[in-house]
Amino acid sequence: MFGKELRFFMGWWPFRRRYKPPVYREPLLVRLFRMILHVVALVVLLGITGGAIWFGINFYHFMLHSDYFQVRDITVDIASEPQTGDEAKVEKLVQYELQRSKIQDMNLLKVNEADLRKKLEAIPKIRRAEVRKVYPSLLVVSVEQREMRALVLQDGIYSVDTEGVVLESLSTRDPKASRYPYISGLDVGRLEPGMKIQSESLTKSIALLTCLKEQAPALFDKISDVRCDKELNQTLFLKGGVEIRFGREEPRKRMPALETFLSKMGPAEDYEYIDLRFEKQVTAMPKRVKTP
Incomplete structure (x- = not known):
């Protein structure tokens, strides 16, 4: 009477028997052989690593300590x-x-x-x-x-390059003290070799000298002194006492006017001063001829 119900109940999912395949175990010799292979592989790996480390240490010693x-x-x-x-x-x-x-x-x-x-x-x-x-x-x-460009008078004579870096301190007997133009009118404090002078006046004066050296080398060799006042007006003095006034204007802009004036009116040594401060106009005062 209850046979069908019992079979249905026993076949219900929680009580159903599952098939379990038989567990296969490898033979002892196979497992032992596999273990030996793992050990050998580990020993070989350690040997290679140790050899690489030994080689690296010796190679490092050779590279850094060898006379080669x-x-x-x-x-x-x-x-x-x-x-x-x-x-x-x-x-x-x-x-x-x-x-x-x-x-x-x-x-x-x-x-x-x-x-x-x-x-x-x-x-x-x-x-x-x-x-x-x-x-x-x-x-x-x-x-x-560094290319020496000028001399700065500041509690002594100091040579400076095109970037305003102090190169060295000079004595009055040094040949360079009479070979290069001076830059005066600066207030830059104490100077030392190696320091860069932070001065707009010096920067403008060096720019003027560089411009003259490139565009009028003959005139550059005659320069005695460059003076730059507080308003950044630049005045050039030649060795003969001639005064060339550039003013605040960028010197390269006034160079064509100067070159044209000298080519038409004669050398700068013939004048007391040459004034380039005015646009499209060059004024000059000829030197007075001394009467006997």
Whole structure:
């Protein structure tokens, strides 16, 4: 009577028997062989890793401590256009810095190019430096000199370059003290070699001298002094006492007028002053001829 109901109840899902396949176990020898293979692979991997580490340590020691990469030759190239006459002095300063940094006999791989370049560019007379390694044992140093442009009178005589950087302090006996034009009328405080003078008056005066050197080199060689007042008016004095007044105007804008005047009216030495401050007009006062 209850057979069908019992079979239905036993076949209901929670009580239904599931088929379980027989568990297959590998033979002991197979499992042991597989374990041995894993151990061997691990030993080989550790051996390769250890060998690589050993090789790396020895290679590192060879690269950094071997005499093969020892600095044996140092080439110093002094670039200067035009020639300043200070090439030998600059080379001595470079050699001194190299000796102080103990570059000679150092391993070439240990030479810090950026650090050495900064040290060389800290020398007042050097504008730019480049350090290059040539393996296995050569170091090439190339430096560009600063171009001296004028002399500044400020509790002494100081030479400055085209960027307004103080190059050195000069004595009155130094040949450069009579070879380059002076810039006066500045108030820049105490000067030291290597410092850059922050002065608009100096910047304008250097720009005037650079313009004259490029466009009127014959006139540049005759310059004695450049004066720039507080209003930035520039006045040029030649060695014969001639006064050329440029005013506040950009000097390159007034150069054509000056060149035209000199070509038509004669050399600047024939005048007491030449005034370029007025647009489209050049005024001048001829020198008085001394009567016997």
